[in-house]
Amino acid sequence: MLTQEEIKQAIIKAPSLPVVVIKALELLNNDDLNMSLLRKTIETDPVIAGRILSVANSSFYGMKFKVGNLNEAFMVLGIHTTRNIVLAAGAVGAFPPKTGHNLDLTSLWQHAAGTAVTSKILAKHTGHDAETALIAGLLHNIGRMTLDACLTNEYNKVIQYRDSEDCLLLEAEKVVLGVDHGSIGSLLVERWQLPDEIVETVKNFSQPNVKNKNPLVDLVHVANIVCRGLEIGDAGDSLIPPLEPLSMQRLGLSITDIENCLVEIDEAATASAALLT
Amino acid sequence: MNTSKEISIDQVAVGAILATDLKDSNDSLILPASIVLSQAILDKLKARGEQSICIVVEENYSNEQREALRQQIEEQLLSRFRKSNDQPLMQELKQILLSHRLKDVL
Numbered sequence: 001m002l003t004q005e006e007i008k009q010a011i012i013k014a015p016s017l018p019v020v021v022i023k024a025l026e027l028l029n030n031d032d033l034n035m036s037l038l039r040k041t042i043e044t045d046p047v048i049a050g051r052i053l054s055v056a057n058s059s060f061y062g063m064k065f066k067v068g069n070l071n072e073a074f075m076v077l078g079i080h081t082t083r084n085i086v087l088a089a090g091a092v093g094a095f096p097p098k099t100g101h102n103l104d105l106t107s108l109w110q111h112a113a114g115t116a117v118t119s120k121i122l123a124k125h126t127g128h129d130a131e132t133a134l135i136a137g138l139l140h141n142i143g144r145m146t147l148d149a150c151l152t153n154e155y156n157k158v159i160q161y162r163d164s165e166d167c168l169l170l171e172a173e174k175v176v177l178g179v180d181h182g183s184i185g186s187l188l189v190e191r192w193q194l195p196d197e198i199v200e201t202v203k204n205f206s207q208p209n210v211k212n213k214n215p216l217v218d219l220v221h222v223a224n225i226v227c228r229g230l231e232i233g234d235a236g237d238s239l240i241p242p243l244e245p246l247s248m249q250r251l252g253l254s255i256t257d258i259e260n261c262l263v264e265i266d267e268a269a270t271a272s273a274a275l276l277t
Numbered sequence: 278m279n280t281s282k283e284i285s286i287d288q289v290a291v292g293a294i295l296a297t298d299l300k301d302s303n304d305s306l307i308l309p310a311s312i313v314l315s316q317a318i319l320d321k322l323k324a325r326g327e328q329s330i331c332i333v334v335e336e337n338y339s340n341e342q343r344e345a346l347r348q349q350i351e352e353q354l355l356s357r358f359r360k361s362n363d364q365p366l367m368q369e370l371k372q373i374l375l376s377h378r379l380k381d382v383l
Contacts, residue, residue: 050305053305054305054306057305057306057307066321166360167360168360225370226370226374228357229354229357229370229371229374230374230377230378231353238356238357239357239359239360240357240358240361240367241361242361242364242366242367243364243366243367243370245366248366255366255369255370255373256373258370258373259373259376259377262373262374262377263377266377267312267313270309270310270311270312271309271312
């Protein structure tokens with residue numbers, strides 16, 4: 001079991017968003033946005049700049065034409081989408097898609113990107129904020145990446161428990177660590193100063209509260225399970241967690257609605273790989 | 278199993294599937310693998326001066342191969358749902374996922 005101090009230390013040890021991303025997000029949060037300063041700030045990190053252009057030009061964002069530079073990208077995408085792309089680029093930059101200690105972060109990010117686009121599709125279908133759903137879906141497993149990176153030995157015991165008991169990784173986390181990746185992830189995104197609705201989603205998506213009022217929690221909950229069923233990436237275990245009927249009810253979703261979205265989800269998930277390049 | 282084949286951009290049919298990521302000279306992704314090539318995409322690739330691309334070539338499955346593939350997909354999915362067989366909603370979800378994933382095989 002982890003102590004409160006060990007959890008605190010893990011969050012302190014966890015990667016920050018790249019400095020350029022923090023600065024860019026600060027600029028993007030300013031009502032009087034200086035586009036030129038934003039471009040110059042982002043250009044100081046060619047990797048992040050390249051990733052933003054790559055994402056802006058990919059069908060992950062569904063742009064109909066190619067943008068050649070950051071100024072064009074910002075103009076085409078608008079502030080809200082630019083902020084989300086900067087954040088997505090920063091999050092992927094904080095935990096680069098590669099082999100982790102206990103988990104394969106490439107597969108985990110593929111699952112995260114698939115869950116992101118599925119959350120977006122389901123949000124559109126149910127009349128919720130699709131852009132925020134996309135980011136919440138992308139970050140839903142960031143706690144698992146944090147645990148793998150910052151509490152490597154302890155997480156190895158979690159994996160062993162999962163294998164010996166044939167249970168969900170989530171259950172193994174609770175038994176071995178006394179805390180799950182949702183709680184850890186929510187502490188990290190809180191440190192990253194993300195909005196409360198995203199913090200709450202990262203914390204509760206795997207088991208939405210009976211009285212949940214945040215539609216993002218329900219959207220990411222359903223999207224995560226659908227992506228596991230479609231085997232989009234690898235969430236870290238071979239079992240599919242139970243779908244919460246109340247989440248479906250609150251969203252006004254039926255199984256037939258999900259069935260009608262599956263082709264779109266498959267296509268969007270394939271395109272979402274661009275986020276990880 | 279599917280294989281891939283590089284063919285001239287002029288010979289690519291609308292609806293063909295890109296077999297590998299298409300990148301520019303800076304290694305930036307232009308199109309991800311598995312994307313279905315629409316007329317609009319093909320026009321843009323031609324406008325960019327792309328000469329040839331790698332597309333997926335579907336092989337004809339024998340009935341035995343088809344059955345083996347169907348069984349493999351079904352077993353994988355059933356295994357993933359092995360702890361939730363008593364939940365009606367999960368049963369419904371399993372059925373639509375199975376139908377969806379078998380569509381390309383059957």
